[in-house]
Amino acid sequence: MQTHTEERTTTAEPATATPGKSSQYLTFVLADEHYAVEILRVREIRGWSPVTRLPQSPAFLLGVLNLRGSIVPIIDLRVRLSLESVAYTSVTVTIVLAVESSRGKRNFGIVVDGVSDVLEVSPSDIQVPPEIGKGVNPEFITGLAAVADKMLMLLDIDQLLNEKELSAVVERSEAAVGS
Amino acid sequence: MSLDLTQFHVTFFEESFEALDGMEFALLRLSAGEPDAELIHTIFRAAHCIKGGAAIFGFAEIASFTHTLETYLDALRGGYLIVNQLGIDLLLKSVDLLRSTLTSVRQGNTVDQHPVAALQSDLERLSQVVDPPDSGVGEPVHYGAGAVVARPGGDVARHAKLLPGGWHIDFKPHRTLLQQGNEPLCMFGELQRLGALQPRVDIGNLPLLNLMNPELCYLAWDLRVHGEVVRADVEEIFEWVADDCEVLIRALASVAELPLPNQPVPALCPERAIDLTAPQQTNITQIWYGESGSIRVSIEKIDELINRVGELVITQSMLHELGGSGTPEVSRLQIGLERLERNTRELQESVMRMRMLPVNTVFSRLPRVVRDLGRKMDKQVELTLSGGQTELDKNVLEKIGDPLVHLLRNAIDHGIEKPSMRRQLGKLETGHLRLAAAYKGGRINIRLSDDGAGLDREKILARARSDGLVQNEEISDAAIYDLIFHPGLSTAEQTTELSGRGVGMDVVRKNIRALGGSVEVSSERGRGTTFSIVLPLTLAIMDGQSVVLGDENYIIPLVSIVESLQPRAGLVGHGSNCGELLLFRDEYVPILRLDELFGTRIQSRSPSDGLIVIVESDERRIGIVVDDLLGQQQIVLKSLEENYRKVKGISGATILGGGSVALILDVPELMRIAQERGAA
Structure with a gap:
């Protein structure tokens, strides 16, 4: 039985924005809200294609996909952020992201309603999110930024698929199996 | 600009371990009676290579130890010392010690100084026997980057009377030789005019290509001029470069006629000095053995x-x-x-x-194991290897070493008789082990046979009966011999009672099965035992059976499938408290519903609606209910852990022809899940 004892280190990011310098963010839409991820963490943007369901996985994990020979988990970001699910359309896309974890580099994909722009965000634009967010679990938001008349929520992608979450899920599903 | 040397550490360790393998390989071929200059050169170069690297990267203990080692080897190489058993044993010990020291340095652990110092002083004592008086030339020469090159022990003329016949010139230029406008090739041309020239180049100090400065001279030469040559003429040639090199000129023929040192040599029999005048076949130093024309690529x-x-x-x-x-x-x-x-x-x-790597990478360390075990158990054993070029996946190779060593140990411990016993039996005193690898229908077959006592049928049978493993009187020889792999038979005190082969045979079989292989034994009383191991060539590819569960496809590894069948309703029953059971070949097999475990929407409500795939692992069986069977195909195993994590009941995934992903069932784990459920 597998247990994960390692802790995710959020400091070991492959490309963190240099303080004082603005960096580029990929923005996308989810339930009429604008979100953003650092562009350097984005590996690929691809149209939605069916995935292979993984048994005993959390509800937000849609399944796995073949990304140029490696098996990549895909997360439904709406489910992950506790938003209402919608049917996938032709503009639904998968953004493949890279995170650096204590186990080395890992890739995963997030399914979003659609991508919009690449925007420049300077650190001075970023504000700490208020305690009560817009219905979104503040756990996944690192900050808010007002850029180009839009309110961007900067997504903490390291938290989307962290070890703590995974091992908690394993225990739950094992408890279910044992009963 | 400071250069970060740590990036080269990996290469240093890899090269050092490779050098140690080369050293060990050469040492095992070196025997006390027959000194072989080429082998000694190989060993020396290995030690030298490790020393150079260790000095550069600041591993002082290793550098100092290999320096001592090198001093001793240099004395052997120079012919001042003779190769004896004590020396070979010490050298082999040094290889082991270096291996463990390098391992702990690599892992960042502290090195236990005690054994290093002990062995070092042993080696020093051995070298000291002929430590020549310091002639001024014999000072260690310090090259840049901390690489210390040992001097052969001084001027030979002190030990031996000079004979004409030629000169042996040890030419070690300073790195700046070329910058001073000197050209070694011209000097060699001059030498050639004096007599037949045999040059050998020492490339041991060559740095990595990216560290190399093309203006520096990293080479050293070992030159021999044959013929009646006046020493002054040779000296004249080197006069111009005297300030830019270390040069040592010795009479050539005299080396062979070195008088044996008159100090007592500890525990050794007088043996011949190395014949350095023996014709040298190579001009350029070979690097280890074989492996030419290969490059190192990371997995x-x-x-x-x-x-x-x-x-x-x-x-x-x-x-x-x-x-x-x-x-x-x-x-x-x-x-x-x-x-x-x-x-x-x-x-x-x-x-x-x-x-794929040749199976030799594992085989080559076995002669050492056999040699050590034979000595420890007072048995004379010879190991013949064949088929070492047969290639296997690196992952399989890494895991086959331990089972092989285990089988070898058993064969020597329990198979091969003591020499006196063998004489009585009319056998050759030296027992013979044969290890052969060969391809066999897309798989590899490794056979280990000995000419020892063989398995004792009656004792195994008696033991199995008393343990209640066997009741039936009618039992074939093969089935009896197969009992030695039974974990129940191999636990307690049978090692001496049975003709052995008890301890851990079940582990051997388990390890080999974990690789998707099998092991069988055959034996003839008094004639010997043969183990036959069959392994897949690679773990990355396997044969899989596609099965359908609802709207999902899964792959079951073909090796674990016993049979697929459509059960009649009457054969499926409910045991009390242990779920569904299927009567299969007079045996009740638990049925595992993957739809319950995985949450799949399966169509077959009851097992008799669909198909049952009977799978086996560790001699246990379960039935898995599926809707349908699709084709069999070769699949490439991919890890889920790379980007996600281990999923219970799933060993990995593979990519199907159309680019979609299918999950591979982890049969041993499903087996455990079925057991847990049965127990619950």
Whole structure:
């Protein structure tokens, strides 16, 4: 039985924005809200294609996909952020992201309603999110930024698929199996 | 600018371990009676290579130890010392010690100084026996970057009377030799005019290519001029470069006629000095053995290449489906696509083969094991290896070493008799072990046979009866011998009682099965025992059976499938408290419902609606209910852990022809789950 004892280190990011310098963010839409991820963490943007369901996985994990020979988990970001699910359309896309974890580099994909722009965000634009967010679990938001008349929520992608979450899920599903 | 040396550590360790392997290999071929200059050179170079690296990277203990080692080896090389058993044993011990020291340095652990110092002083004592008086030339020469080159022990003229016949010139230029406008080649040309020249180059100080400064001279030469040459003429040639090099000129023929040192040599029998005048076949120093023309590539790079090629195959099959038929252009396209398909398949096979290594990489360390074990158990054993070129996946190779050593140990401990016993039996006193590898129908077969006592049928049977493993009187020999793999039979005190082979045979079988292989034994009383191991060539590819569960596809590894059947309703029953059971070959097999475990929507409500795949692992069986069977195919195993985590009941995933992902069932784990449920 597998247990994960390692802790995710959020400091070991492959490309963190240099303080004082603005960096580029990929923005996308989810339930009429604008979100953003650092562009350097984005590996690929691809149209939605069916995935292979993984048994005993959390509800937000849609399944796995073949990304140029490696098996990549895909997360439904709406489910992950506790938003209402919608049917996938032709503009639904998968953004493949890279995170650096204590186990080395890992890739995963997030399914979003659609991508919009690449925007420049300077650190001075970023504000700490208020305690009560817009219905979104503040756990996944690192900050808010007002850029180009839009309110961007900067997504903490390291938290989307962290070890703590995974091992908690394993225990739950094992408890279910044992009963 | 400071250079970060840590990036070269990996290379240093890899090269050092390789050098140690080369050293050990040469040492095992070196025997006390027959000194072999070429072998000693190989050993020396290995020690030298490790020393150089260790000094550069600041591993002082290793550098100092290998320096001592090198001093001793240099004395052997120079012919001042003779090769004896004590020396070989000390050298082998040094190899072990260096290996463990390097391992702990690599892991960042502290090195236990005590054994290093002890062995070092042993070696020093051995070298001291002929430590020549310091002649001024014999000072260690310090080159840049901290590499210390030992001097052969001084001027030979002090030990031996000079004989004409030629000169042996040890020419070690300073790095700046070329910058001073000197050209070694011209000097060698001059030497050649004096007599027949035999040059040997020492490339031991060559740095990595990226560290090399083309203006510096990293080479040293070992030159021999044959013929009646006046020493002054030789000296004259080197006069010009005297300030830019270390040069040591010795009379050539005199080396062979060295009088034995008059100090007592500890515990050794007088043996011949090394004949350095023996013709040298090579001009350029060979690096270790064999392995020429190979490069070091990291596994990740190869795996990446495998992924890319796999992707190419999928893209190619997508194109193939698009092709269709119709116009001449399209059919021309079809022809091109077919050719592309053939090429991509071949490319995929070649890439897969890159992960393969000759089984020799494991075999080569076995003679050492046999030698040590034979000595420890007072038995004379000879090991013959064959088929070492047979290639296996690196992952399989890494895991086969321990089982093989275990089998060898058993064969020597319990199979081969003591020499006196063998004489009585009319056998040769030296027992013979044969280890052979060969391809056999897409798999590899490794056979280990001994000419020892063989298995004791009656004792095994008696033991098995008393343990209640066997009741039936009628039992074939093969089945009896197979009992030695039974964990119940191999636990307690039988090692001496049975003709042995008890301890851990079940572990051997388990390890081999974990690799998807099998092991069988055959034996003839008094004549010996043969173990036959069959292994897949690679773990990356396996044969899988596609099965359908609702709207999902899963793969079951073909090796674990016993049978697939459509059960009659009467054969399926409910045990009390242990779920559904299937009567299969007079045995009740638990049925595992994957739909319950995985939450799949399966169509077959009851097992008799669908099919049951009987799978086996560790001699246990369960039935898995599926809706349908699809084709069998070769699949490439991919890890889920790379980007996600282990999923219970799933060993990995594979990419199907169309590019979609299918999950592979982890049969041993499903077996455990079924047991847990049965117990609950």
